[in-house]
Amino acid sequence: MIRTQEYNLNFGPQHPSTHGVFRLLLTLDGERVVKAEPICGYLHRGIEKLAESRTYTQIIPYTDRMDYLAAMLQNWGYVMAVEKLMGVEVPEKAEYMRVISGELSRLASHLIAIGTYSLDIGAFTGFLLAFRERETTMDLLEELTGSRMTLSFARIGGVAADAPEGWLDKVDKFMDKLPDCIDEYDGLITGNEIFQARTRDVGVLKPETAINYSISGPTLRGSGVDYDLRKAKPYGIYDRFDFEVPLGKNGDCFDRFDCRMREMRQIIRIVKQAIEQIKEIDGPVIAKVPKVLKPPKGDAYEEIETSKGIIGYYVVSDGSTKPYRVHVRRPSFINLGYLDEMLRGYLVADVVAILGSIDIMLGEVDC
Amino acid sequence: MFENLFVGIADGLRSLLGGLPLEINEAIVMLVKLVAILVFILVNALWLVYMERKVAGYMQARIGPNRVGPKGLLQTSADIGKLICKEIIIHKDTDKVVFMLAPVLVFVPTLMVFAVIPFGKNMAAIDMNIGLLYLLAIASLSTVIFWMAGWASNNKYSLLGSMRSVAQMVSYELPMVLAILGVIMITGSLKMSDIIAAQEHTWFIFTQPIAFLIFFIASVSECNRAPFDLIEAESELVNGFNTEYSGMAFAMFYLAEYANMLVCCAMVTILFLGGWLAPFGLDFIPSWLWFFIKMYVVMFVIMQLRWTYPRIRVDQLMGFGWKVLVPLSLANIFVTGIGMYIYRAIGW
Numbered sequence: 223m224i225r226t227q228e229y230n231l232n233f234g235p236q237h238p239s240t241h242g243v244f245r246l247l248l249t250l251d252g253e254r255v256v257k258a259e260p261i262c263g264y265l266h267r268g269i270e271k272l273a274e275s276r277t278y279t280q281i282i283p284y285t286d287r288m289d290y291l292a293a294m295l296q297n298w299g300y301v302m303a304v305e306k307l308m309g310v311e312v313p314e315k316a317e318y319m320r321v322i323s324g325e326l327s328r329l330a331s332h333l334i335a336i337g338t339y340s341l342d343i344g345a346f347t348g349f350l351l352a353f354r355e356r357e358t359t360m361d362l363l364e365e366l367t368g369s370r371m372t373l374s375f376a377r378i379g380g381v382a383a384d385a386p387e388g389w390l391d392k393v394d395k396f397m398d399k400l401p402d403c404i405d406e407y408d409g410l411i412t413g414n415e416i417f418q419a420r421t422r423d424v425g426v427l428k429p430e431t432a433i434n435y436s437i438s439g440p441t442l443r444g445s446g447v448d449y450d451l452r453k454a455k456p457y458g459i460y461d462r463f464d465f466e467v468p469l470g471k472n473g474d475c476f477d478r479f480d481c482r483m484r485e486m487r488q489i490i491r492i493v494k495q496a497i498e499q500i501k502e503i504d505g506p507v508i509a510k511v512p513k514v515l516k517p518p519k520g521d522a523y524e525e526i527e528t529s530k531g532i533i534g535y536y537v538v539s540d541g542s543t544k545p546y547r548v549h550v551r552r553p554s555f556i557n558l559g560y561l562d563e564m565l566r567g568y569l570v571a572d573v574v575a576i577l578g579s580i581d582i583m584l585g586e587v588d589c
Numbered sequence: 590m591f592e593n594l595f596v597g598i599a600d601g602l603r604s605l606l607g608g609l610p611l612e613i614n615e616a617i618v619m620l621v622k623l624v625a626i627l628v629f630i631l632v633n634a635l636w637l638v639y640m641e642r643k644v645a646g647y648m649q650a651r652i653g654p655n656r657v658g659p660k661g662l663l664q665t666s667a668d669i670g671k672l673i674c675k676e677i678i679i680h681k682d683t684d685k686v687v688f689m690l691a692p693v694l695v696f697v698p699t700l701m702v703f704a705v706i707p708f709g710k711n712m713a714a715i716d717m718n719i720g721l722l723y724l725l726a727i728a729s730l731s732t733v734i735f736w737m738a739g740w741a742s743n744n745k746y747s748l749l750g751s752m753r754s755v756a757q758m759v760s761y762e763l764p765m766v767l768a769i770l771g772v773i774m775i776t777g778s779l780k781m782s783d784i785i786a787a788q789e790h791t792w793f794i795f796t797q798p799i800a801f802l803i804f805f806i807a808s809v810s811e812c813n814r815a816p817f818d819l820i821e822a823e824s825e826l827v828n829g830f831n832t833e834y835s836g837m838a839f840a841m842f843y844l845a846e847y848a849n850m851l852v853c854c855a856m857v858t859i860l861f862l863g864g865w866l867a868p869f870g871l872d873f874i875p876s877w878l879w880f881f882i883k884m885y886v887v888m889f890v891i892m893q894l895r896w897t898y899p900r901i902r903v904d905q906l907m908g909f910g911w912k913v914l915v916p917l918s919l920a921n922i923f924v925t926g927i928g929m930y931i932y933r934a935i936g937w
Contacts, residue, residue: 238823342824347645347896414898571825
C-alpha cells in the first residue's frame, strides 16, 4: 500500500466556477474530496444593518443587490412584508404587473443558471446561447423599468409604473419564441451523453435530508419534494394561474438542472395567462399610500418563491419612519448548508458540478 | 504545373548549389526544408487560433474576431504581440529551470514529428522506414513536458492538471497504437509513403472504420481537446498545468496546442484519408493541396467537437479508454486478421 497524504486546496474565492467570490476549503485525497468547508462573507455588505438607518422605501434598492439576477423577486418579497405590516391592499393591476415582471426576472435567473451550469460542465456554447435569450429578457425589463439588472420596480402598495404601450405584446411574442429556444438547449445540453454521464447520480440529495436542512427552490424540487410556494401557499394572485410544478426523481445534479429547464416552460404558461388577463383590467398600479411611511408598531414576515428558493423578509417596526430590524431568510445561504456532506467522496470535477447545480447567488449568500 | 512546385524548388536549390560537395549540398537543402516546415507550423498555429475563434463564433450565434486586420485576420498576431511584451512572472516557489524549460521544449516533439510527415508526393523531409513508430513515440513525449510544467509550477491546480495528463496518456495511447495496428497489418509497412500508396484504391477509413473512430477519439485526446481537455479544464482547475504561466511562456503552450492538433489531423489524413492521394481522379489539384484540404476538414470536425461537447470526467475517460477502446481495438485486430486470411485464401 502506498502511503498517501491528504492536502488542502483553496477553491476560490478567485476561481472561475464558484459563481462569484465563494470559497471552498477542500481537503483532498488525490482528486477525491475528503472534507469541504464552505467559507463565505467575501461579498458581505451588511444590508440588514444598513436597512435600519433607511426609510422603508429606501430599502427597496438594497434588496436588488442581493439576488441581482432576479431583482424583481427580491423587491417583491420585501414590499409584501411591509404591506402586511401596514395593511395596504394592492390593486389588482399591480399584482399582475408584479407577476409578469417577476416571472421575467425568474426566467433571466434560470437562463443564467442553466448557461453557467453548462459552462461548469465544460460546454461553452450552451452558455452563450442561454445568454442570447437572457439579453432579450433584459431588454424587455429595461423597457419596463429603465434598468437592466437592479430593477427596483416594486413599490410599497404596488409597482412603479404601468406597462409602456405595446410592451405586453412584445413579451407575448417573446414567449411564443421561447419554447423553440428551450428545445435548442435541451438538444445541446440536456440530451448530451457526456452531460448526462457527468451529472446523473452525482451529488444525490435525499428528500428527507433536503427537508431537514430546510433546502428550498429547484434544489428541493429536484429531490422530488412537491413544495413550491406559488402552489402550496399561493401569494399575490398565483391561484389564478394554471401551471405545474416540475419535480425530479433521484435528487442528483441532473434532476436539479432539469427542474430549472422545465420550470422555464411553466414560466411561459404563467406569463401568457397573465398577459391575457391583465388586458381586461383597468385601474391604478399603486395603492394610495402616504408619502411618509410610518407603519404601526409590530412585525411582519412574508415569504415568496424566488428562482433560488424561498426568500423570507422579516420586518420589525417601532412606529418610526425607519424599520427597527430587517432580517432576510436567504435561500442561497441555506441551500449551501448541506454542501460539505454532498461533496464528500466525489472528484474535483464533481465539486464544480454539484456547486453549480445548487445555483447559489453570492450577493444573497453574503447579503 | 503546381504538382511539383515544392519538389521543383528543392531540385532547383540542389542544382544551384551544384558546385559544393554532395554532403554540404544535402545538409543545406535539409536545413532549408526544416526551416520551411518550422515556418509552416508556426504560421499555421497562429492562424488556426483565428479559425478556431471564428468557428466558435459562428457556432455560438456571434461573429468572432473582426477588428484587427481585414476580417480580424491579424487578431492572433496582435494577441501574440501583446503576450511578448508582457512580463513572465516566475513566483518564488517554482523550480525555475524546469519551469522555464517546459515552454521552450513544448514545441520540440511537435516539430520532430513533422520531419516524417509527407505533405505531398515526394514531400516528406525524411521518409523513414519506421516513420509511424517514430511518430507515435515522439508524439507521446509531450506528456513529459506537461508534467514538467505542472510539477515545477508548485501549484496544486497545476499538479492536478499534470497528474491528469499522465493518467490520460496511459489510457488513450494504448488503444491508439492498437488501432493503427490494423492499418499496419494491411500495408505491412511502417513507412509513411507505403501506407499512403496502399490507399491508392480505397482509403483505410472504409476498410478500417472502427480503427478510424478509435484513432480519431484517441488523437483528440492526445492533443487535449474538448471533450478530453481535462488537463486544462478551466472550470475545474483554473487552467490546469499552465495556470502559473504568463506572457510568452503561456503563448508557447497555447500555440503548441494548435501545432499538436495539426499533427493529429495530419496523422488521421495519412492513415485513414489517403494522405495526399487525389480522390475521384481529381489529379489537376496538386497533391499537397489535397493533403491540406483533408487536414483542415479533420481540423474543422475537431473544432466543432470542442464547441459542442461538455468535458468528460477523469475517471470516465480512463474507464472509456480501458473498458471500451482497448477491447474494441483488439477486436478490430482480430477481425482484420481473419478478413485478411479469407481475402488471401480466395485470392482476389
